[in-house]
Amino acid sequence: MELKFVKYHGLGNDFIFVEDAGGFLLPQGEMLATALCHRQFGIGADGLVFITKDTDAYTMRIFNADGTEAEMCGNAVRCMADYLLHEGLVQSPDIEIGTISGTKLVRVEGERYVVDMGEPDFPFSQGKAVEVLSHGMTWNTHPVSMGNPHAVVFVDDLSELDFSTWGPRLEVAEVWPKGANIEFTQVISRDRLRVKVWERGAGPTLACGTGACAAAVVASKLGLTSELTNNPITVSLPGGELTIHGGVDNHVYMTGPAVRVFSGHIDISRVERERK
Numbered sequence: 001m002e003l004k005f006v007k008y009h010g011l012g013n014d015f016i017f018v019e020d021a022g023g024f025l026l027p028q029g030e031m032l033a034t035a036l037c038h039r040q041f042g043i044g045a046d047g048l049v050f051i052t053k054d055t056d057a058y059t060m061r062i063f064n065a066d067g068t069e070a071e072m073c074g075n076a077v078r079c080m081a082d083y084l085l086h087e088g089l090v091q092s093p094d095i096e097i098g099t100i101s102g103t104k105l106v107r108v109e110g111e112r113y114v115v116d117m118g119e120p121d122f123p124f125s126q127g128k129a130v131e132v133l134s135h136g137m138t139w140n141t142h143p144v145s146m147g148n149p150h151a152v153v154f155v156d157d158l159s160e161l162d163f164s165t166w167g168p169r170l171e172v173a174e175v176w177p178k179g180a181n182i183e184f185t186q187v188i189s190r191d192r193l194r195v196k197v198w199e200r201g202a203g204p205t206l207a208c209g210t211g212a213c214a215a216a217v218v219a220s221k222l223g224l225t226s227e228l229t230n231n232p233i234t235v236s237l238p239g240g241e242l243t244i245h246g247g248v249d250n251h252v253y254m255t256g257p258a259v260r261v262f263s264g265h266i267d268i269s270r271v272e273r274e275r276k
Contacts, residue, residue, distance in 0.1 A: 001268045005036070006083060007043060007261040010075030012206030012239030014261070015062070016043050017083050020050040023061075030067035035268060037065035043266060046202045049076055051083070058084060059098035064201030072101040072147035074209015074242075074254050078113040081106040082258040101147030109255070117210070117252045120217045121145040132173045139170060141182075142218045146252070149180040149200070150214035154224070158186045158196055167198025181208060183215045187224045194236045206239030213252045216244035228252065 006017045016036050018025065025032065033048040035041070047070070050061040060080050062070045077097055084090045084097075085108070093108040105116040122144055129140040132151075141151040151170065155161050161184055170182045182198040195215045197208040212235035219225045225233050228246030232255075235242045243255040 002265050003032075003036075003268055004263070004265050005043065006263040007045065008076075008079035008083065009239075009259050009261055010078050010207060010209065010256060011237060011242070013073075013075040013208060014045045015047050015049050015073075015076050015079055016045045017049045017051060017080065020061075021053040023050070023052045025050055026052070026061060029061070029063045029069060032268065033063035033065060034067045036266065043264075046199070046205055047073065047076060049080060051080065054098065057096060057098050057103075058089065061100070064199075065203075066201045068201040069100075070148055070201065072099045072104075072210055074115060074117060074146070074211075074213065075207055075256070075258075076209075077104050077106060077115055078209070078254075078256055078258040079260075081108070081113050081115075082260060086260060099147065112255055112257055114253055114255045115209070117146055117213050117254050119250050120214070120252055130175060132170060132175055134166075134169045134173055139166075141170070141175075142222075143176075143180070144214045144218055146210040146213045146217075148210055149176055149178065150183055150211055151176065151180045152183045152185055152215050152218040154185050154187065154219075156186070158184060158194055161196070163196055163198070163204065167204065171198055171200055181211050181214075183208070183211045185215045185219065187219060188236070190226050191231055192234045192236065193219055193225065196238065207237040207242070209242060209254050209256065212237060212242045213244055213254055217252060220246070 037045045052059045095106045107114045179200045186194040197211040199205040216233040220228045232245035
């Protein structure tokens, strides 16, 4: 079976896009994601995105590199907006994209995309810290949902963090029934954060749009930075910077780029044979 695909990235967080208007490939999402996202035997990516269509609306269905389906991805939704424009599937600079966690409105501003990420949700005591005990250490985590589960962890110095050890441990802590994306966050100033994300189902990633929003929301709520409705917060990630700001509607808005890398065709049956 040969598939046409387009490779994108948002600040290094990379995705494979495949058109699947009728949703015929969705039942194979887990198998296709693990095969195509493999960086040695496949195309290589953090996630596989199927572009489906329901009447006139386009919907993003995203599978992580490990085959699990994610509810939402901020970097991927910007990339999908660029794809829809590039392929002539939409013409308006205001684009509605469906996701499992609801419809997201994306607006084109020059070479960047502004995404209405909706309202944050605070499970577990309205944004207060939740202590997580893992391997003999206690971590103060701040759960927040941006359509998918996150836990923001503040650290004094990211350079001293054993990221590869604690990322996967906290991702699967018992307090998160379906796992969580972990944002290790260092406050640089009143309007700047530095964040490293251990992404659920993908591991270390160069950027995470929903994770950047989660970190900015929690930092603002705790008074560690300016209020989002007054001043935008720059979130510095390993792959680049995103700008996060709030609206009077309590929605969170994310601004960042989307980059089309290359397109091609791949024989998925051959990929599967070579992996066996």
